Amino acid sequence: MQISWDDLKTVMSVVRHGTLSGAAQELGVNYTTIARRIRRAEETLGLHLFDRLPEGYQPTEPALNIAAHAHQMEMSEHNLMRTLQQAGPPLSGGLTLTAPPLLLTHFLMPVVEAFTDLYPNIDLTVLARNDVLDLTRREADIALRISTSPGDTLKGLRLLEQNTASFANADIANRIAQDPDTMINWVLYTLHAKLPSPLSKAFPNNRIRMYCDDMSTMVSAAQAGLGVVRMPMFIGRSTTGLVQVPVLPPQPYPDIWVVGHADLWASPKLTAFRNVLVTHCKANRALFVA
Amino acid sequence: MQISWDDLKTVMSVVRHGTLSGAAQELGVNYTTIARRIRRAEETLGLHLFDRLPEGYQPTEPALNIAAHAHQMEMSEHNLMRTLQQAGPPLSGGLTLTAPPLLLTHFLMPVVEAFTDLYPNIDLTVLARNDVLDLTRREADIALRISTSPGDTLKGLRLLEQNTASFANADIANRIAQDPDTMINWVLYTLHAKLPSPLSKAFPNNRIRMYCDDMSTMVSAAQAGLGVVRMPMFIGRSTTGLVQVPVLPPQPYPDIWVVGHADLWASPKLTAFRNVLVTHCKANRALFVA
DNA sequence: CTGCATGCATGCGTTTTTGCATGTATTGCA
């Protein structure tokens, strides 16, 4: 029975941040997981590593020792990564990504930024499309899709679950909060061309103000105060001026997947992109669900 | 999405041994687990780490790179362990272990040897008893027990599952193999004072030669050729001169536990002993089951 | 050439790990 290297890394992270939550954020897991790993490390080593204080985890001396040595291990890891990077030819050539426009504008920009920073020799092409491109014809190398299944012939990875909810601008939100009986104007997506079904009973007066086939336009309409729009929560939450209104409780919505060729899936370029992508998704999962 | 440190360690181990099975043995897990960790590492890094040959896993150059850096990390880990050892006062004082005699003689000797080597300042007392000592009265600090539950008031850890089977010396085994109708003489434990129930139909002639209340004596009887004895498989397999005979198919038998005071359970001394113990159990699990 | 041993791939059921929901304590601020 030996101590796990990942548990040493966890101890180091808690020493660094002083809190479970901080370490959890750094490592991209839930803080309860951190707590359990610490407990496991303590049991394995037979040492008391942290004092549990209301304001955080206070490291004992052995914990500081572990952190110092884990830091050395971390440096070895970083050296390794540099070596591996330089060993192969630097990643270069083209890479074509396709994703729904609103996902790109409201969520993926940091991914694109980090990726182009990390791999400056890759020529990244971004195709902002709501229609599904044919990856088998190389219309794109990798795609982000909102659907319930990854597709049969392609390789895929489920990145995020998400919900929809109702959003409006601050004025309307205030009006609704103060008078639940006020008339609620809806801007509906033509694909779901009727009022959402489980409308909260607390808001009896609803009418359809307009239909629209483009979600970007609907977001603008909501900002301009034309009414309430049902949209994926990540859009409403990351659009300035919009706040959630309780008219429609959060609803399930198809997941977000990353898919690609089975052939190219394991290639260094696609793997590199996925790593950046998955990290960002893990760190922001709460943005997408109720 | 970052590479797991434990996966780096796994890659290093496979590079060292050249086979999944070798690495699995070193790390104390099943070889399929090793295969999955390697695959995961390859997917995470986007690199082909090993050529799968029929005679083993042949490392590629990036795998050798990983192994070299993981070796550095391993040295840091060893430094850490030395530091932690020396930081606290060296473990000393008394430690009393109790265990069934046959488990001690046939399986635990390497544990005792390794532990006393590692912690020369601890005075280890071994009480070889088949009766259950009262740990709450400090008759012993830690106990190995063969039972179906760890006990209520004590802390416990299930170490091993095990089976019983029928064993005899080579002469008798040969006779049975050549003539299934030969008379089979049983030496029975007084606690289960009748012929085992699911006797194989292929061996119709059985009789009871003697009863005995002590398993050590029964083992000697089997060695001397007095007949067939049902015993835990680890005993039969680790006794020179005994071989398994198919008269009685392997039967379930209570698990092996290590138990101790809840208060002392987390203490450095007991933890140190458990670590040595668990390592030895993991490496020899196959000795105990059919 | 056959039998046997070693090593690996794959599908299935179980165990372990992880995440989530709820509840408590403390701090800071109104």
Add this chain to the structure above:
DNA sequence: TGCAATACATGCAAAAACGCATGCATGCAG
């Protein structure tokens, strides 16, 4: 003093990791 925010503990359900059984390929000894 009361309310919101932060940090943690704990019980439960979902997800991931793991071990095992089976089957195939190769190498070696008889």
